[in-house]
Amino acid sequence: MPKHVIFAAPFFLDATVRFIRGACDLPGVDLTVVSQDPLDKLPADIRDRIAGHWRIEDALDSAQLVAAATELGQRFGPASHYIATLEQLQVPLAMAREALGIEGLSVEAARNFRDKARMKTVLRDAGVPCARHALTGDRSEATAFAERVGYPLVVKPPAGAGGKATYRIDNDAQLAELLDRHGPEPDRPTLFEEFVHGTEYSFDSVFCNDRLVWHSISRYMPSPLEVLENPWIQWCVLLPRDISGEEFDPIRQAGEQAVRELGLVTGLTHMEWFRLADGSIAVSEVGARPPGAQITSLLSYAHDVDFYKAWPHLMVFDEFPVPPRRFAAGAAYIRGQGRGTVRHVHGLADAQQRFGEIVVEARLPREGAAPSDSYEGDGYVIVRHPDTAVVENALTEIVRTIRVELA
Ligand SMILES: Nc1ncnc2c1ncn2[C@@H]1O[C@H](COP(=O)(O)OP(=O)(O)OP(=O)(O)O)[C@@H](O)[C@H]1O
Ligand SMILES: [Mg+2]
Incomplete structure (x- = not known):
């Protein structure tokens, strides 16, 4: 009997489609897809390989996720796994899994990952270093927090992305x-955080049955917030080839x-x-899902392994063959400058x-495309080489050389 695995995705975004394609390769699996997008929005090669599809109106509604799984279950048997990569789906999907009796991330855990205030409370209580925070809809509480921790502060929605x-x-x-300008209001609290001065990195990790089996570190050049604040900056992400140094011991310990x-x-x-400047670290946030912003592709290039396949395999079979890191890899995110739509890309040749x-x-x-308002910009270039310095230099030079003119 094949296993029935359901992949939920409101919309067939580029990265989502890559993961669905990766899941098509799972051996002995009937893969079905639940989405808001119609089936014909999926590329033909995937349509040909999935066992079934069910369309729902709102993928963030756990009752609809349950109903879809029940429908598909009648044709393919009860699902053994119900998976999704989208950040916003983590809680409703965990609720659906719980209702259906399917194993996976619990509702409690999904809430820890989704609600940044709750996450920071869990982490600080456990002694994991992170910024002090206050979740409040009250003006005087916000002011008191500012007095206590001092400026700068960071403000954000508690479940933003x-x-x-x-x-x-x-x-x-x-x-x-x-x-x-906008609140905070008691029923719509805002998250206030102490500003952490330092260099921002990612720590991507694989857990298998409660055991950390693999991790990756990447450096953000510069931080996404600085990129958002400065429209002329084109962001880069660097995965150094060698991450074994003791400078990363603190994050290995705290990350796990x-x-x-x-x-x-x-x-x-x-x-x-x-x-931070003194060498100490602070955890900022964690997503219970594969990384976005092309970082899953960077992981694939650095290890010569297709992480779009490795992730569904891990979720369904609890297996992750640990790959050696063979290359440094990096992405330069190309971003329109000025106002209007994309007129010309300079410096390509x-x-x-x-x-x-x-x-x-x-x-x-x-x-002619409208520019994005994201730190990921309007396009990207991925490079890889065994030598980290070569990749770092290429990223720096590529964002210096390529300029996207808007008009
Ligand atoms: N306490 C902090 N101190 C300094 N910078 C911060 C702090 N919190 C967030 N930032 C900056 O703001 C960026 C966005 O914040 P955060 O990651 O919490 O939001 P997000 O909406 O989840 O972003 P994403 O989905 O892009 O990861 C971070 O990548 C970091 O650059
Ligand atoms: Mg973030």
């Missing part, structure tokens, strides 16, 4: 302005502890953390001539 509505606040006047405290048993997680040999994947902005 993509750095949306995340700001740095430098003084009383900015705090007052923010509070005047953090994921365990939050309650993940099996899965691939994406954590963000800071290294130059960049191609200098770094074309180590480029393994690229997506360039389309002429």
